[in-house]
Amino acid sequence: MLCPEVWRFSAPSHEILQKTGTIDLKKQKKDPIINGIRSHHFNQMITIILPDASSIPATLEATLADSDHYLVRNLSLDALVARSFIEGFVKRGTFYAVSFRTRLDTEDCVAVTPNGTLVLHLNKETYQTLGLEGRVSQFARKRNTKYVVQIDLKTLRPESKHYERIRARLGREILGQFNVQIAWTPPPKTGDSGVICPSSVAKYFADDATGAVKVELMPTLVKTHQEYGLKVPVFSLTEPHDEVYCNASELIEYMGMLALSCDLEEQDYVNSYDFCGERVEVGNAKVMHWRGLFTTVQVQSVYQQLLGFLEKEKHVPWLGMYVHGFADSPISFGMRENYFHTDGDNSYAVVVNPKGEYLWYQLVGNNKLPK
Template sequence: MLCPEVWRFQAPVHEILEKIGTIDRKKPKKNVIVNGIRSHHFNQMITIILPDVTSIPPTLETILADSDHYLVRNISLQSLVARPFIEGFIKRGKFYAVSFRTRLDTEDCVVVTPGGTLVLHLNKETYQTLGLEGRVSQFARKRNSKYVVQIDLKTLQPETKHYERIRKCLSRETLGRFDLQITWTPPEACNSTDSSATICPSSVASYFAEALAGELEPTAVKVELMPTVVKVHQEYGLKVPEFSLIEQPGKEYCSAGELIEYMGMLALSCDTEEEEYLNSYDFSGDRVEIGNAKVMHWKGFFTTAHVESVYRALLGALERESHVPWLGMYVHGFSDSPISFGMRENYFHTDGDNSFAVVVNPKEEYLWYQLVGNNKLPK
């Protein structure tokens, strides 16, 4: 068998959204970065890159200390429409769930958005036996092999025919049971005397562990703590690209794509030296020689509030480290999540990539770099 000429294969095409500007603190509702972060609900990894700093600021080092999530194994989806669960966790606070280690292109996948929408991404066989109304996936229109069903949990009214029908359909054996990664953000207390101020995020784990104990198979449902994995490393002797929105005479700046690519190489500890003949890397534009760069990774399940808190801490660090050329943050979503930004259906024919990066310099000039699948079938 002849080996294929892999060097002729075209790289997967993505939709790239670049936005540049200056942070306007007087108009928080028009903040491009914050609005972008809040539209991406399911985040698997956060990486920050801090060039030319002596140490990672304590605020950044501990910002995600309480970001552990839970894994609920072998749960029936009818548990998500139970009245106590909807009243206690869907209508109060923000509940996130995503199916664990399921493949979007070949298996049934599930998410629950913080807005209270249950999204099912189902194979044709499962959908046809389920009995719920949905639509064909935009990536499977020719073969009708995948279907999407959305259920607004907040509007379900118990003791109605519609509610009973949904509950019955979600309990069908053809749908089976799922392993769900979950996390819950309690409702914000209006004042210190509010009883909700004492609610712990782990209450959702206690609910599933206790409320499901009365099922026919109580030993089948298990709740596990999933700690956030943290990794820190340092790169030495670097010449990083400059980032500025104002062009200066005699200076040349690299493109946005080159800057994000360089950040990725630092995050992966790649060798950026130009002397290597077989495996070299170069970018256009001027460079700034620095001593080192600190890189910190968090891997787990992060809500929009977690990512936003990292971004706010990054801005705080930038005010204290005004000598740095820039600071960067990279956030990667779940490749097999049914949705990516907003309620947009996730692309799965190539890599399911849905991620974004943020770069900010001491002048509070920013770069927002968003990467998603191109929503087109491969030829």
């Protein structure tokens, strides 16, 4: 068999959304970046890049100190529509769930969004046997091989026949059992009510009467490193006419190479990395990675800590944050169905400089079938 000329293969196409503007670092009101962060529910990895920073602030390191989540194994989906669960965790606080290590293109997947919507991404056989109302996946319209079912858990009435029908269908053997990653943010303390521990949701599932459900703690993985002797690109929206700056794609690509500790030293080779535009020499760059399951509130806290650091450290050229979603999550941004034909990528990057100028760079797969 002859080896294919892989260098002739075109890269998978993506939809890229870029937004630029200026924000107030002090007030942080009407910040469009926060709206973008809140639209991306399931976050697997957060990376921050601090060029020319002497150290990573302790407050920033502590932001995700209590961000561990849980893995619930052998979960029957009728447990997600139980009255006690909806009243205790869906309607109180914010609940996140996404199926663990399932393939979106070939397997049944599930998610629960923070607004209380149960999303089922099902194979054709499962959907037709289950008997719940849904629609064909927008990425499988020609073959009708995948279907999407959405159930608003907050509007279900346990005394209705509709509720009993849904619960009976979700408990059917055809669906099987799922391994699901979960996270829960308790409601804020009010009046005489005490503080509720986020681990209460783990105890709820661990107390399963059948004994089939197993709950595991999934600690957040943290990694830090730093790079030395760098000439980072300059990010500016108010560029003088006599100077040239790198474009958004080049800046995001540079951030990615920095986060991966790639060799950025210029050499006389064809495959060496280089970019056009103004540069500024910095002593080092601090890089920090978190991997786990992060809520939108946690990502927003990291972003706000970055803005606070940037306001104090005016000498840094810019700060960057990269957030990557789960490739096999049923949804990506908002309630948009996730693309699965090639890579299922759904991520975004944020760059802010001391003047409050920002870049929002959003990347998702499109609905074009691979050739």
